[in-house]
Amino acid sequence: MTLMEDAKKGIITPQIKAVAEAEGIDAERVRSCVAKGWITIPHNIEGNSRLIAVGKYMSTKVNANIGTSRDYVDIEEEVKKAKASETFGADTLMDLSTGGNLSMIRQRIMDAVDIPIGTVPIYQAAATQKAVVDMSSDDMFNSVRKHAEDGVDFVTVHCGVNQNALEHLVTSDRIMNVVSRGGSFSIAWMLHNDQENPFYAEYDYLLEIAREYDMTVSLGDGMRPGCIHDASDRPKFMEFITLGELVKRARAVDVQTFVEGPGHVPIDEVELSVKGMKQLCDGAPLYLLGPLVTDIAPGYDHITGAIGGTLAGMYGADFLCMTTPSEHLALPSVDDIKEGAIVTKIAAHAADLVKDGQRERARAWDIEMxxxxxxxxxxxxxxxxINGERARCIRESRxxxxxxxxxxxxxxxxxxxxxxxxxxxxLDSKSDS
Ligand code: SF4
Structure with missing residues (x-):
């Protein structure tokens, strides 16, 4: 039985009870939202991560992205990044490694932290071949199964990148086409092999694996806009129509989901973007990268992302994926991860100050301050x-x-x-200059 299946039967499981208590929300209300798919508790039955809940009435959560690249592999540094993410406020962690021994790196990262772990299994499938386009669909599904067996709590799978989305991409006037790495793998594979995306064509099989391990499926947005010019166009919303259908199919077999969103969005389109995605996906927890509200600030994209994240949270986004000062420039350092986690945590808290279910608790913190x-x-x-060490350091330096x-x-x-x-x-009048 999956958690969603229990919730649909009216059972308040120990997991539901625990998150309800942590969030200060009535357990029956949490159960009802889990049953509807409005709250997701990512928790693989093979894992032992801390219980966290994402979605309606829950505090806005923060994810940290870490991982090696093919150009730079330093496992000890990734472990340090994992620990820094958790220490400085990340609620979940995604291992996006593409270089080195991926299974071993994932295990080291999972052993280092207590928070739920997410991955993108297609990266490991691609690593089995010289070229991305040479993966077989078996490689893709075997990789998902391997991650499920290893206890990964949620996997990003770009199931919405289908032939329909591709058609709209080709005829769009996008400047940056596709900036999602997983999305680009899928598109390259589909074009080279002249076939439908296996994760879309055989989505039921993907759900079967997820159901077996009660692993959450995070429906990746392969058409994520990579610049504000591309923010609210047809490829993006076409993909969201598909993602909404896939959410429905996952709920029908009691598999929990997140839906991932952009990307780069100018501030006057954030509300439309968030509300549109929520509507198309029937209230599924929305997981956003940023959104970055301008393209011109490399080196400061943790700030452009936090501005968009705060607004998005106010309009209903549930889960913010942090950006770091290294975004668009390089693999982040440990310090970048720390900075990104803290800044994104600030955005999440600012959103909670106006969020249904969290407003009172969040404001109590500000009032105490x-x-x-x-x-x-x-x-x-x-x-x-939020970072007392930094506050003390600044005051005591002067x-x-x-x-x-x-x-x-x-x-x-x-x-x-x-x-x-x-x-x-x-008041000494002499001092009043
Ligand atoms: S000295 Fe000025 S800045 Fe410092 S606490 Fe007082 S009012 Fe605030």
Whole structure:
């Protein structure tokens, strides 16, 4: 029995109970959303990762992407990145390795952290052949099964990249065509072999494997726009119509899903994008990369992604895949991963401040910080800060002896008004320049 099957039968399983408690939401409400496919709890029966829930009423989750490339393989560094992701707030981790011994790297990463693990099995299928187009459909499905057996909690599979989507891509006026790596593998394979994408053509078989291990299927967006010009075009929405149908088929056999989304989207299209994708996929948890709201900031794309992620979260996105300062430039370093995780966590929290089910809990944190600021209670501020270590480091690098901070010193607005309200303190007129 899968978790969704239990939920449909009205059973509040220990997993549902645990996430309901962690999120401060009534367990029956969580059960009902799991049954409908609006909340997903990625948890392979062969794995032992921490339980987290993504979707309606749940806090906005953050995923970190790590992994080797064919050009750069340093397993110890990937393990450090995995640990940094978890330490600095990632709720899940995707191993996107394409270089080195992929099974061994995945195992090392899974052993290093407690959070759910996601992968893209087609990367390993492609690694079995010299050229991507030489994979067989058996290689693809065997790779999915191998990842399921190894305890991977969710797999990204680009099932929506079918001949129909390809046709719309070819006739579109896109600048960047396809920027999804998995999507590009599928397209190259389909064109070279003149066949339908096996993950679309034999989707029922994919679901059979996922069901056996209660593994979540993350429906990848192979047509993800790679620049704001391409953001809301036909290839993208054609793919989403297909993904909506695939979500329905997965739910019919009690397999949980996420739906992945863009990419690069200008801010005035974020609402349309999120609401459209949610509508087409009947409320399935939406997992976004960014979205990056401009194309001109390489080196700062953790920020362009956080701006889009905050907006997207406000309009209903459930799961934000972090971007790092290295996005579009290089394989991220451990420091990049740390920075990306923290910045994306800020975006997720900002979205939670206005999200149904999380608003009150999220605001309680901000209110506590406001009191600590007002009281000039620095230790409380460090404890409450998303990165207390950094906050302490900045303040202590410029200490002046004042109980305020070196920004205003004796002219601290909070001190002045507090003293004034209590009938004490006068502002030295000489200081008022
Ligand atoms: S000194 Fe200025 S910046 Fe520092 S706490 Fe007071 S008002 Fe805020």
């Amino acid at each position: 406001a009191h600590a600021r007002s009281d000039l209670d620095w230790e409380a501020q460090y404890r409450l800060a 200490v002046t002896g004042s109980d305020a901070c070196s920004m205003c010193g004796d002219l601290c607005a909070m001190k002045i008004v507090r003293d004034a309200l209590s009938g004490g303190g006068e």
